[in-house]
Amino acid sequence: MMFVEETIEKYEKYLNPSVARLFRFMGLASVEAKAEGWIITDSDGREFIDCLGGYGMFCLGHRHPKVVEAVKGALDTIPMCGEILFNRPMADLAERLAEITPGNLQYSFFVNSGTEAVEGALKIARLATGRKKYIAAQNAFHGKTYGSLTATGRDLFRKPFEPLLQNFTHVEFGNIASLEVAMDTDTAAVILEPIQGEGGIIVPTDGYLTAVRALCDKYGVLLIADEVQTGIGRTGKWFGVDHEGVTPDIMALAKALGGGIMPIGSFTATPEVWAGLIESPFLHTSTFGGNQMACVAGLATLKVIEEEDLLNRGAVSGAYLKKGLEEIQKDYPLVIKEVRGRGMMIGIELTKEGAGGMLMSLMIDSNILIAYTLNNPKVIRMEPSLIMPIEVIDQVLEAFRKAIQQTNAVIEEL
Numbered sequence: 001m002m003f004v005e006e007t008i009e010k011y012e013k014y015l016n017p018s019v020a021r022l023f024r025f026m027g028l029a030s031v032e033a034k035a036e037g038w039i040i041t042d043s044d045g046r047e048f049i050d051c052l053g054g055y056g057m058f059c060l061g062h063r064h065p066k067v068v069e070a071v072k073g074a075l076d077t078i079p080m081c082g083e084i085l086f087n088r089p090m091a092d093l094a095e096r097l098a099e100i101t102p103g104n105l106q107y108s109f110f111v112n113s114g115t116e117a118v119e120g121a122l123k124i125a126r127l128a129t130g131r132k133k134y135i136a137a138q139n140a141f142h143g144k145t146y147g148s149l150t151a152t153g154r155d156l157f158r159k160p161f162e163p164l165l166q167n168f169t170h171v172e173f174g175n176i177a178s179l180e181v182a183m184d185t186d187t188a189a190v191i192l193e194p195i196q197g198e199g200g201i202i203v204p205t206d207g208y209l210t211a212v213r214a215l216c217d218k219y220g221v222l223l224i225a226d227e228v229q230t231g232i233g234r235t236g237k238w239f240g241v242d243h244e245g246v247t248p249d250i251m252a253l254a255k256a257l258g259g260g261i262m263p264i265g266s267f268t269a270t271p272e273v274w275a276g277l278i279e280s281p282f283l284h285t286s287t288f289g290g291n292q293m294a295c296v297a298g299l300a301t302l303k304v305i306e307e308e309d310l311l312n313r314g315a316v317s318g319a320y321l322k323k324g325l326e327e328i329q330k331d332y333p334l335v336i337k338e339v340r341g342r343g344m345m346i347g348i349e350l351t352k353e354g355a356g357g358m359l360m361s362l363m364i365d366s367n368i369l370i371a372y373t374l375n376n377p378k379v380i381r382m383e384p385s386l387i388m389p390i391e392v393i394d395q396v397l398e399a400f401r402k403a404i405q406q407t408n409a410v411i412e413e414l
């Protein structure tokens with residue numbers, strides 16, 4: 001216990017006392033000690049089922065042995081690139097991304113996080129078009145560095161840092177008419193998440209992305225798909241855009257690309273879009289980006305997804321989990337408004353904002369980790385690993401039903 005108290009004190013003194021208070025309030029007075037598969041074990045040996053999946057990072061669960069082995073191999077040979085000789089894992093990973101991304105997406109640049117992937121995508125869109133304007137969606141989440149924060153559609157995060165980048169318009173997600181009103185021949189790019197993640201797991205109606213693609217083509221505007229959260233199998237296909245067969249001009253990836261072992265992100269684009277970087281390749285650089293440990297992790301991750309049939313498994317398990325949650329919703333409409341999502345990316349919209357914290361705490365009491373979405377605290381998200389077995393999903397559903405039952409009793413008393 002000393003160890004836990006000491007850790008919390010260090011958070012209070014050296015990191016952020018508000019974060020420490022929030023964790024305590026949620027019943028999270030635990031220090032993580034190790035993790036494997038879908039289980040995180042704390043320093044007292046208590047085991048939690050990880051249903052949050054590192055906000056979408058743990059598609060393969062924790063410490064997948066094949067990714068661990070690949071990274072150990074790089075550690076023993078060349079972990080970080082010398083920056084001047086050719087880097088084979090980076091070349092291999094760029095080739096694999098060209099193979100699995102749709103259409104003629106071909107060239108990649110590697111970075112270390114989602115927000116950096118978005119920054120690169122925004123820069124290259126301006127470089128390729130010479131145009132100045134961008135369109136993003138209300139409620140979108142693209143990261144918190146200045147460029148991606150400008151694209152992010154939530155005032156809480158944006159206001160304290162204004163003025164942000166110029167010439168950004170935010171339109172209603174899913175509304176094609178408002179997109180057309182905002183778009184013109186000065187627009188460089190539209191940036192969208194195929195499913196809004198932090199916005200509350202918002203799945204657009206079928207045909208929306210196709211219509212966005214057609215509109216972009218009409219005005220010569222580039223389409224940036226921010227697949228940082230939806231990409232690499234999370235929705236039951238390689239990418240969120242694959243559900244509509246849409247090819248963006250630029251795709252941003254991160255989170256699950258490193259297999260939950262290494263931080264890595266990328267932006268990938270068509271040869272036409274890449275032309276400016278080919279002419280002047282040092283317009284965008286990164287010291288750590290594309291290091292060997294990260295790239296071998298990425299390569300191993302893509303291989304594991306294929307070898308273990310994880311796209312199908314994620315689609316099937318996700319449908320099972322969603323159906324189970326929908327059954328709970330039918331029984332408790334006073335607590336749950338709606339269940340939505342695709343594959344292992346599921347949002348549970350509650351009727352009352354305050355219920356989210358209570359539910360989280362109750363689930364933690366049952367040793368299950370879930371959280372709400374950053375831009376929409378009314379929505380609890382479940383993003384388990386694609387490898388989570390059905391028996392474990394059953395355990396999660398049972399605990400969730402109990403937690404909802406208790407929340408329902410509290411709401412009824414109000």
Ligand SMILES: Cc1ncc(COP(=O)(O)O)c(C=O)c1O
Pocket residue numbers: 055113114115116118141142143144193197198226227228229230254255
């Ligand atoms: C769609 C999307 N884009 C970008 C980001 C930012 O990624 P990172 O936290 O790695 O900077 C996130 C993070 O949640 C995201 O969900």
